[in-house]
Amino acid sequence: MRLIKKLSGLLTVVSIFNVLSSCSANVKSANYSNDIKEIKIGVTLYKQDDAFISEISKNIEDIAKEKENQGKYKIIVNVADAKGNLINQSNQVDKFVAQNYDVICVNMVDRTAASMIIDKAKSANIPIVFFNREPVEEDMERWNKLYYVGADAQQSGEMQANIIINAYKKDNRMVDKNGDGKIQYVMLEGEQGHQDSLIRTEYCIKTITQNGIELEKLADDTANWQSAQATTKMSQWIKSFGDKIEVVFSNNDEMALGAINAINDANIGGKKPLVVGIDGLPKALEAVKNGSMIGTILNDSKKQANAIFNLAYTLASHGNVNSIDGLEKGKYIRTPHAEVTSDNVDLYIENK
Known part of the structure; x- marks a missing residue:
């Protein structure tokens, strides 16, 4: 009889523990910071006061917020303005590398200097999405984690x-x-x-x-x-x-x-x-x-921003880049124009 009472008491304790554990798990799943992985995307612009580049930048940030609201990842987009200075841009890339960003999006100050930026990112195995200012083809072929988004000039x-x-x-x-x-x-x-x-x-x-x-x-x-x-x-x-x-x-x-x-x-x-x-x-x-x-x-700045973000997001979340619509030669996305x-x-x- 005593044994039955002891077993009954033990089962009651176990049941209470399970209920409390379940409640604790529910609280954790509702906690944004504990449950959702963080993605960090660095963006360096040749000049933020360029009206078209500014439009692209703002659209990237807006798209990132919309994606974050879906609740799968916390998404940080850090936009830096190189102010037309290649040294500034180089330092910005150094900062993104040092802070272990997942992807770096680069609007080059000087397209012929892309090799320097590539070396920095490649050494840290961080993919690059170039945009609007296309590096020379030889530079784009230096690594399989280099991409470009722009329009058909x-x-x-x-x-x-x-x-x-x-x-x-x-x-x-x-x-x-x-x-x-x-x-x-x-x-x-x-x-x-x-x-x-x-x-x-x-x-x-x-x-x-x-x-x-x-x-x-x-x-x-x-x-x-x-x-x-x-x-x-x-x-x-x-x-x-x-x-x-x-x-x-x-x-x-x-x-x-x-x-x-x-x-x-x-x-x-x-x-x-x-x-x-x-x-x-x-x-x-x-x-x-x-x-x-x-x-x-x-x-279309919205289409370009969408393509840039989709590439960056897919790379950061280890998705299949080749499944992205419009990707040419495994590296390039070119958005169409329209006569107005x-x-x-x-x-x-x-x-x-």
Whole structure:
């Protein structure tokens, strides 16, 4: 009888212990920090005050927050601004390596200096997702944990040309204002040696001439993607050429908007040149809507940010990178562009 009572008491104690353990387990599973693994993604930007790069950066952070809210991982995205200085960027990568980040996303200050960044990450076995500024092919082939996300620069140049070609076919006097049978133009280039800048320029001009339209280049120069520099350049060209400038091609919207500032200040009158940019920035879309720009090429910052984050997240969580849509040659993702003119600009303004 005593034995039965002792066994009964022991079973009661065990039951109470199991209940308490169950409660404790439930509390732990509800505790975010104890139950969810942390992912750390470092992002270093060539210049955060570049409007398009700033859009990408913000979108990456927003996407990371949405993903974190799903509750699987705590996600830290640390964004650093190199301010156009390669030494700053190198130091930022050193910091990410020292703090054992899972992935480093790099928007290179100088695409030809990527090997230095690669060596740092490779020594720590940390994958790199380059974006917007594509390293040379030889560097991209140095390691199997290097990736690149960007847009198709050739496509953007061709589309920029198409906007002018279509305007010329619709009403050639709208473009060829002096009626001499050719288009006098100036070209605002982004940056010396920048791959996208070189390709956009080349294919814009090539596409127009291949369509049988004669061009005459009055001037070209770099304005380093910046509105203020473009305003200065355009002001100088207006002083030199006056209303002879019929089209302003710009490698990005920031410079296109800078050119518009100079045009407005010059009071050219009815012979204002047509201005076409690339990126689809909100201010540029408004300029297309009000007629200050004939068009722009949408370089979708949301799609690029999504591709960058998906790559980084998959790498950090040891997922299958090859399952990611759009991955080419196991390394590259290129997002598509879209032509924006007065005919469809409202659609893109709504979606911004």
